[in-house]
Amino acid sequence: CPDEEDPESLVWNNVILPLLQELESIGSVDRLCDLCDRLHGTLADADMLGRRCKKRSGILRTLFHLVDRESAQLNLHIAKLCLALCVSGNNLLNICKLVFQISRSESNDILFEKISIIDSLLSLLKYEDVGVSGEALLYCVGALKFLSGNIAILRILLAKNCIEVVQKLLQKLCIVSDCDMTLAGNILVQLTATLRNLADHPDSRTLFVSFYVIPALCLVLRHYCEDKDICTNISRIFSKLSSYSECCLALARTPNCYSLILDLLSKHHQKQDLVVRLLFTLGNLTAKSEEPRQKLFQCNDCMPTLLRLYNSYQRRNVSSSTVVQKEAPSPREPAAAAVAALTDDVLVKLVRVLANMCIHPAVGPSLATNTTCIQLLTETLELRCVEESEDLMVNVAAAINNLSFYQEENSEIRRNQLTIAKLMLKLLLSSSMDAMLEATRVYGNLSLHKDVRDLAMQNKVHRFVVTLLDSKRAEMCFSACGVLTNLALDPPNRVCLTLEGASAKLVDCLRDFGPADWQLAGQACQALWNLIGHGSDTLLHAEERERLLEILTVYSGLACWESEFLPVAQKLIKVLHSVEVTT
Ligand SMILES: *[C@@H]1O[C@H](CO)[C@@H](O)[C@H](O)[C@H]1NC(C)=O
Ligand SMILES: *[C@@H]1O[C@H](CO)[C@@H](O)[C@H](O)[C@H]1NC(C)=O
Ligand SMILES: *[C@@H]1O[C@H](CO)[C@@H](O)[C@H](O)[C@H]1NC(C)=O
Ligand SMILES: *[C@@H]1O[C@H](CO)[C@@H](O)[C@H](O)[C@H]1NC(C)=O
Ligand SMILES: CC(=O)N[C@H]1CO[C@H](CO)[C@@H](O)[C@@H]1O
Ligand SMILES: CC(=O)N[C@H]1CO[C@H](CO)[C@@H](O)[C@@H]1O
Numbered sequence: 001c002p003d004e005e006d007p008e009s010l011v012w013n014n015v016i017l018p019l020l021q022e023l024e025s026i027g028s029v030d031r032l033c034d035l036c037d038r039l040h041g042t043l044a045d046a047d048m049l050g051r052r053c054k055k056r057s058g059i060l061r062t063l064f065h066l067v068d069r070e071s072a073q074l075n076l077h078i079a080k081l082c083l084a085l086c087v088s089g090n091n092l093l094n095i096c097k098l099v100f101q102i103s104r105s106e107s108n109d110i111l112f113e114k115i116s117i118i119d120s121l122l123s124l125l126k127y128e129d130v131g132v133s134g135e136a137l138l139y140c141v142g143a144l145k146f147l148s149g150n151i152a153i154l155r156i157l158l159a160k161n162c163i164e165v166v167q168k169l170l171q172k173l174c175i176v177s178d179c180d181m182t183l184a185g186n187i188l189v190q191l192t193a194t195l196r197n198l199a200d201h202p203d204s205r206t207l208f209v210s211f212y213v214i215p216a217l218c219l220v221l222r223h224y225c226e227d228k229d230i231c232t233n234i235s236r237i238f239s240k241l242s243s244y245s246e247c248c249l250a251l252a253r254t255p256n257c258y259s260l261i262l263d264l265l266s267k268h269h270q271k272q273d274l275v276v277r278l279l280f281t282l283g284n285l286t287a288k289s290e291e292p293r294q295k296l297f298q299c300n301d302c303m304p305t306l307l308r309l310y311n312s313y314q315r316r317n318v319s320s321s322t323v324v325q326k327e328a329p330s331p332r333e334p335a336a337a338a339v340a341a342l343t344d345d346v347l348v349k350l351v352r353v354l355a356n357m358c359i360h361p362a363v364g365p366s367l368a369t370n371t372t373c374i375q376l377l378t379e380t381l382e383l384r385c386v387e388e389s390e391d392l393m394v395n396v397a398a399a400i401n402n403l404s405f406y407q408e409e410n411s412e413i414r415r416n417q418l419t420i421a422k423l424m425l426k427l428l429l430s431s432s433m434d435a436m437l438e439a440t441r442v443y444g445n446l447s448l449h450k451d452v453r454d455l456a457m458q459n460k461v462h463r464f465v466v467t468l469l470d471s472k473r474a475e476m477c478f479s480a481c482g483v484l485t486n487l488a489l490d491p492p493n494r495v496c497l498t499l500e501g502a503s504a505k506l507v508d509c510l511r512d513f514g515p516a517d518w519q520l521a522g523q524a525c526q527a528l529w530n531l532i533g534h535g536s537d538t539l540l541h542a543e544e545r546e547r548l549l550e551i552l553t554v555y556s557g558l559a560c561w562e563s564e565f566l567p568v569a570q571k572l573i574k575v576l577h578s579v580e581v582t583t
Contacts, residue, residue: 011046012055020062029071036063036077040084049084056085064091072102076115083120088133096124096139103143109150118147118156125165130176134183141190148197157198163207166195170216174223185227188220192233199240205247214241214250221260228271231264235277242284252285258296262305269309272346279309279349286356293360296353303370306350310376313346314383347380348391355399358406368403374412381423386430397427397438404445421452425459437476440468444482453487462487462497469505474513474520481509481523488530503531503540507548514555521555522565525572532575540576549576 019039023032039059043049053059063078075098082095099121102108112118124133124140144162147153169191173184195213198204208214217234224230241247251257261278268274285292296302354373358364367373377396386393400420404413413420420442427439443461446452456462465487468480484502487493497503506524514521528548532540540548552569 008046008048008054011042011048015042016055016059020059023062023066029069029074032066032069032071032074033077036074036081040077040081043081043084050086053085060085060087060091067098072105072108073111073115076102076108076111076117080115080117080120083117083124092124092128092133093136093139096136096143100139100143100146103146106150109147109153112147113152113156118153118160122157122160122162122165125169130172130184130187131180134180134187138183138187138190141187141194145190145194145197148194151201154197154201155203158201158203158207163198163204163213164211166191166198167211167213167216170213170220174219185224185230188224188227189229189233192217192220192230192237196233196236196240199237205241205244208241209246209250212250214238214247215254218251218254218257218260221264225264225267228268228274231268232271232274232277235264235274235281238281239277242281245288248285251281252289252292252295258282258292259299259301262296262299262301265309266301266305269312272343275309275313276345276349279346279353283349283352283356286353290360293357294362297357297360297363297366303366303373306353307370307372307376310347310350311372313343313350314376314379316343344384344389344392348395351377351380351392351395351399355395355402358399358402364403364406365408368406368411368413369408371412374403374416378416378419378423381420381426386427386432386435390432390435393427393430394432394434394438397424397435397442401438401441401445404442417446417449417452418455421446421455425461428461428464433473433476436468437473437479440465440476440479440483444479444486447483447486450490453490453493456483456487457493457496462493462502463500466497466500466502466505469502469509474517477509477513478517478520478523481506481520481527485523485527485530488527491533494531494533497531503528504544506531507544507551510548510555511551514551518565522568525552525565525568529568529572529575545576549573552576 016039019035019042023035023039027035043053043059048056060082063082066078067075069075079095079099082091087095099117103112121140121144124137125144128137130137144157148157170188173188173191176184195217199208217237221231221234238251242251261282265275265278282296286296354367354377358367377400380392380396384392400413403411407414424439424442424446427435428443430436443452443456443465447456462484465480465483468476469484471477471480484497484506488497488502506528510521510524510528514524552573556566556569556573
């Protein structure tokens with residue numbers, strides 16, 4: 001018999017056929033799973049996997065029958081073996097559907113770990129053609145999406161180089177023919193959701209960078225910019241990754257990434273979850289380095305896009321809140337409040353981008369002189385309150401503070417300084433420390449101008465600022481010293497300040513924070529210098545003068561102290577001594 005010469009037939013007759021017969025008889029699930037494993041092992045040993053076995057269809061027929069047992073465990077064994085036998089067409093589709101169904105239930109996750117079918121699924125992603133097996137791929141990626149929600153499986157995926165596989169597939173999905181675009185789009189929704197899960201794992205981030213996933217995602221965004229779901233999923237990945245500086249850098253290095261993001265913001269301006277995440281990403285991109293600030297600003301559409309968004313989200317909230325206020329003065333409906341919170345969220349992120357961008361010396365002046373920009377910022381201060389929109393109010397004040405750095409002739413901050421100073425009262429008198437701090441900083445700058453100082457004194461800002469000197473936060477004291485330095489420029493104010501106990505508290509500040517912070521020490525001395533009228537020491541009590549002299553003498557002896565402290569300290573010492581002698 002010629003068959004007997006053929007080694008495949010030998011294995012078939014002696015081992016495989018008996019296994020198949022046993023698989024067809026009734027057995028427990030465990031027994032059947034065990035038989036599947038043995039069959040798999042035998043085929044592998046005899047090099048009969050893939051499409052190499054002549055009687056492959058007989059094996060498949062037996063396996064497909066077993067699916068009727070509806071056991072998830074057995075079905076995964078079957079799926080694994082079928083994939084090893086390289087099923088294609090409808091068979092492949094049905095196997096992928098089967099795996100997808102099983103993956104939907106979290107309780108089956110453990111089976112995926114034990115049966116180790118992940119490799120086979122990743123192989124499909126690697127080798128199957130979207131045009132031929134697109135639908136099967138869709139189910140396969142869908143299964144991976146569910147599985148990647150499990151931390152143990154996520155680790156397996158990372159270990160099996162899933163990030164590289166996904167990156168290659170992302171690229172393939174960008175070059176499909178037009179008629180496959182819809183299917184490819186559906187695959188991308190699942191694939192990006194999978195990547196978002198992977199991005200949660202700390203080990204994934206260097207892989208995202210080293211396998212160029214971020215440029216691949218930008219490519220996808222370009223090809224599928226109309227697809228809200230894909231864009232939103234990718235915006236989630238970006239916002240997550242942008243909290244890691246190496247990922248920020250990778251994004252910043254992707255050519256035209258800023259105009260791409262601006263384009264999406266413009267296209268999907270009404271999709272808040274996308275807008276929030278892209279603005280968050282831009283906020284992080286521009287947080288620490290100068291280049292992104294300028295590159296973003298230099299995009300043609302940057303300011304028009306950002307200001308348009310600002311305007312529309314600011315209005316959106318105003319109208320929704322007025323409606324609510326008319327219908328139900330209090331309490332607000334939760335749904336409306338949630339909408340407002342989300343709207344606020346957009347503005348919080350957007351204002352942060354503006355504040356970051358204007359740090360760049362080539363950007364700041366254009367923002368500071370832009371009427372629309374400054375108007376929108378002051379409008380926010382008018383429309384919102386610290387109690388309900390603390391983060392937003394703080395960010396707006398920080399942006400104004402950063403913009404006040406640019407004192408161009410046509411600075412809109414300067415032109416509107418009285419309005420801004422009035423609006424800052426809301427923050428200064430609030431119960432939020434962060435709001436107080438930012439507002440004090442703004443006053444520190446605006447109070448260089450006489451009309452702002454008059455406004456401050458009329459509104460008793462000086463009393464409040466003097467109490468800030470009691471703060472335990474050095475930055476708060478520093479800002480308060482700055483404001484007092486300016487307020488004390490006007491002789492009539494010196495008396496008011498002294499009545500509030502300013503000088504004693506300044507000396508306390510100097511004593512408490514001075515040794516660790518020469519800038520603060522210098523600012524406190526400058527405030528004292530102005531307060532005592534550059535020489536006429538009449539406003540200091542004798543014991544205060546003693547105390548101050550003592551502190552200054554000690555500090556001036558510290559060799560490491562900087563030029564910002566010493567000159568003003570020495571001026572003060574001289575005056576204090578001369579007064580001592582003459583009285
Ligand atoms: C402010 O910026 C917007 C957007 O770039 C621009 O359209 C507008 O002309 C600018 N306004 C001023 C006064 O510069
Ligand atoms: C903006 O959003 C919500 C109400 O929709 C509210 O918290 C806030 O007061 C609103 N702002 C104004 C000025 O109505
Ligand atoms: C304002 O500018 C400073 C640097 O000058 C920066 O540290 C700060 O983050 C900026 N504020 C905001 C809100 O971006
Ligand atoms: C306040 O304004 C001056 C110019 O008048 C500027 O040099 C300074 O840096 C500004 N301060 C801040 C915090 O922007
Ligand atoms: C993780 C993630 O963002 N997943 C979303 C991707 O998009 C689909 C379709 O909009 C959402 O259902 C997922 O939640
Ligand atoms: C790298 C970086 O800047 N990460 C920041 C992104 O933004 C969030 C929120 O503002 C910060 O918490 C991160 O530190």
